[in-house]
Amino acid sequence: MDIQTYMHELGRAARAASREMARADTLTKNTALHAIADAIDAATDALLEANAEDVAAALADGLAPAMIDRLTLNEKTIATMSEGLRQIATLPDPVGEMGGFAYRPSGIQLGKMRVPLGVIGIIYEARPNVTADAAGLCLKAGNAVILRGGSEAIRSNRAIADCVSAGLEQAGLPATAVQVVETTDRAAVGQLITMPEYVDVIVPRGGKGLIARISAEARVPVIKHLDGNCHTYVDVDADLVKALSICDNAKTQRYGTCNTMETLLVNAVVAAEFLPQICAIYLDKGVELRGDDTVRALVGADRVAAATEDDWFTEYAAPILALKVVDGLDSAIAHINHYGSHHTDVIVTENYTSARRFLREVDSSSVMVNASSRFADGFEYGLGAEIGISTDKIHARGPVGLLGLTSEKWIVLGDGQIRV
Amino acid sequence: MDIQTYMHELGRAARAASREMARADTLTKNTALHAIADAIDAATDALLEANAEDVAAALADGLAPAMIDRLTLNEKTIATMSEGLRQIATLPDPVGEMGGFAYRPSGIQLGKMRVPLGVIGIIYEARPNVTADAAGLCLKAGNAVILRGGSEAIRSNRAIADCVSAGLEQAGLPATAVQVVETTDRAAVGQLITMPEYVDVIVPRGGKGLIARISAEARVPVIKHLDGNCHTYVDVDADLVKALSICDNAKTQRYGTCNTMETLLVNAVVAAEFLPQICAIYLDKGVELRGDDTVRALVGADRVAAATEDDWFTEYAAPILALKVVDGLDSAIAHINHYGSHHTDVIVTENYTSARRFLREVDSSSVMVNASSRFADGFEYGLGAEIGISTDKIHARGPVGLLGLTSEKWIVLGDGQIRV
Structure with a gap:
């Protein structure tokens, strides 16, 4: 079978399954989630075996250590997968929620009533745990899903998919509600993103290059997460x-996450007092600093490298930080809106008006006062789990959980009304 | 200047203006709306003159009478335009609305805070009134907008755009917050829909062909309205x-609107009683009927033509109705979900469970019980005005008013919290 025919078959099956999923009641969906979790627990040995083959092949292919790390499953990560599914079962079912009913003249x-989106296509790298997470979230939100994971994880993904199918069938739901693309042919992605008749939305998870290419070529809406170039602005009125x-935590608690601070902006009035202190902390933790002339003058040109224009645009995802002294709130907001990626930005201030202006004028999916940017994720926001963090403005913005995988329809209750 | 350079200049100016618009307070935006309305009233003669030139050219080009009709302005339609802008000024400002604040562990x-989308591109046919409506809605929602109207209306649109610019400047807002594409070159559309760096969302208004082409070629999200193939299902338990x-009103109140019923489904048990009565009304009003065998047997093969498979898919937008007898609720829902366009569908029933199932299982942007599908529009829904009716599930569904032209961002208020 050629790729197009194969993908269209997946699409057709997903569309049919999505109608059944939309009707499925909460208990049935939760039963399926528990059954999948149990199946994963029971299949731990088989999953480890399949994963070991993936890892061996990836090592032979010379995959980078960080990618091998993400690819590798162990008993603990498998237990985390099944536990994640059981947690999704505890979340309120968004489907069918109604509200806002008011009489019109x-x-x-x-x-309005909340409804599933339909069929969701998820494209991700070689992280097998995403297969279980994404399947669970989509299922709970009443959708069918087609999963296209990195080819290096194909054996692991197939093994997880078997558990998912078994769990769905045990609960009386269609096994085709969750399908894993069984080919590593890259043309499958091209098909998946250009079948609007079968797929309602694409969620790509992965590198900036992958996401940019998918956005450019997709013929269906894309909920995309580009980069996380997050800022903290220390205001003149900061405590x-x-x-x-906050600045220590936002940069050093974890370096590789998208909500990690990448540029620190400091008000000129407090720079001489604040910068030496915070930079001592960073240098102590081995963070490489790149600053403008003022920062270098205050902290020492031997300790802070000269930042270039590129640095302000960069998500390092590493122990590197750009630092800049700004002359006030307006400059800080302008810098963030120009160089940032509209992900998460923070002001530290005790000033009511500055806080209020920052919240209103910074155009990012999360804007914070006096808190670490590291809070910007689905678990911290109480979404239970997230399918990704959207840097788009359309549909879903910021951490996308169950609600982001649903839509709303209008409901009209009448008693024979006609339009005059 | 070539088209690409020209469109990029519009885009750059719109992006810059959008930042000012996002900050603009409610009073300033309302002042601008009133100033534009006043400018339009004052320019009535100039608008009529420009429009007369458009109409003369269109007549010379042999444009269809229906299109000439939509293109033509008169004193009343101009007054309706300015009145519409004043009404938009009375709507609550959605921008900056905050809510849902709850403490996390x-x-x-x-x-969350409601925010503008940014820059909106609107592509529409030769209907000059859309220029004022769309400008007003986008402005109130804090966006900048680039308007690309049908080339037959170019003189009218330029004249309206002059009033809009004057009003914006009078209120101290950037005149470039509303820009009309000043060229009739079709390549301008191709540019407008492929500038994600300058345009956040495209709203196409027009024929199915235009919208399908834009959806296929766009590199930015599209809020699209495809066809309105609306159904009414008369249940076994209908009054x-x-x-x-309801069936009379849904079909005959207006034939050309997208919320007009195109297919009537009748439960077999009540068909013999109901169909002859409703068909007598339709025939009396000159509606052409196309039915399945059962309908033709009950009403008369001389009065009802034989419906083909195509009829079930068709939005006639004309005094033509397809009719089908179904054996129950399941068949009705399956027919609607398969053949319909997910716009607006109605059940007439007194049965609680049937109503509840229809509301849940029919996958349309508006689902109604015991009311005419003709209610599905922005004014009837209290949105004040609509930029269009979305048949998408992503972002905005059904009538799109001010809220559909906004997004939400997450707001975090802290007191020094860090992630542990």
Whole structure:
């Protein structure tokens, strides 16, 4: 079978399954989630075996250590997968939620009902745990899903998919509600993103290059996460004790996450007092610093490299930080809106008006006052789990959980009303 | 200047203006709306003159009468335009609305704030009134907008754009917040829909062909309205008096609107009683009927033509109706989900469970019980005005008003919280 025919078959099956999933009641969906979790637990040995083959092949192919790390499963990560599915079962079911009903002058009563999106295509790198997470979230939100994981994880993904199918069937749901693309042919991605008749939305998870290419070529809406170039601005009215703690945490708690601070902006008035203190912390932790002339003058040109224009645009995802002194709130906001990636940005201030202006004027999916940017994720926001963090403005913005995998329709309750 | 350079200049100016618009306060935006309305009223003669030139050219080009009709302005339609802008000024400003703030276990307080989308590109046919409506809605929602109207209306659109610019400047807002594409070159559309760096979302308004082409070629999200193939299902438990009134109204109140019923489904048990009555009304009003065998047997093969498979898919937008007898609720829902366009569908029933199932299982942007599908529009829904009716599931579904032209961002209020 050629790739197009194969993908269209997956699409057709997903579309049919999505109608059944949309009707499925909460108990049935939760039963399926538990059954999948149990199947994964029971299949731990088989999963480890399949994964070991993937890892061996990846090592033979000379895959980078960080990718091998993400590819590798062990008993603990498998247990985390099944536990994640059981947690999704505890989340409130968004499907069918109704609200807002109000009478209109015509006499109709108008409200909204939350509904599944339909069929979701997820394209991700060689991280087998995403297969279980994404399947669980899509299932709970009443959708069918087609999963296209990195080819290096194909054996692991197939093994997980078997558990998912078994769990779905055990709960009386269609096994085709969750399908894993069984070919490593790259043309499959090209097909998946250009079948609007079968796929309602694409969620790509992976590198910036992958996501940019998918966005450019897709013929269906894409919920995309590009980069996380996050800022903290230490205002003239900042509590510098809070600022030290927040700036330390935002940069050094984890270096590789998308909500990690990449540029620190400091108000000129407090720069001489604040910068030497915070930079001492960073240097102590081995963070490479790149600053503008003022920063270098205050902290020492031997300790802070000269930042270039490129640095302001960069998501390092590494122990590197760009630092800049700004003359006030307007400059800070302008810098963030120009150089940032509209992900998560923070002001540290005790000033009511500055906080309010920053919240309103910074155009990012999460804007914070006096808190670490590291809070910007689905678990911290109480979404239970996230399918990704959207840097788009359309549909879903910021951490995307169950709600982002649903839509709303209008409901009109009448008593024979006609339009006059 | 070539088209690409020209469109990029519009885009750059729009992006810059969008930042100012996002900051603009409610009073300033309302002042601008009133100033534009006043400018339009004052320029009535100039608008009529420009429009007369457009109409003369269109007549010379042999444009269809229906298109000439939509192109033509008169004193009343111009007054309706300015009145529409004043009405938009009375709508609540959605921008900056905050809510949902709740404490998370970490101590952060998490909520959301409504924000503009940024830059909106609107592509529409030769209907000059859309220029004022769309400008007003986008402006109130804090966006910048680039308007690309049908080339037959170019003189009218330029004249309206002059009023819009004057009003914006009078209120101290950037005149470039609303820009009309000043060329009739079709390549301008191709540029407009492929500048993600300058345009955040495209709203196409027009024929199915235009919208399908834009969706296929766009590199930015599209809020699209495809066809309105709306159904009414008369259930076994329908109150037939209500059913007669609703089915009459849904089909005959206006034939050309997208929320007009195109297919009538009748439960087999009530078909013999109901169909002859409703068909008498339709035939009396000159509606051409196309039915399945059962309908033709009940109403008369001389009065009802034989429907083909194509009829079930068709939005006639004309005094033509397809009719089918179905054996129950399941068949009705399956027919609607398969043949319909997910726009607006209605059940007439007194049965609680049937109503509830229809509302849940019909996958359309508006689903109604005992009301005419003609209610599905922005004014009837209290949105004040609509930029279009979305048949998409992503972002905005059904009538799109001010809210559909906005997004939400997450707001975190902290007191020095860091992630542990």
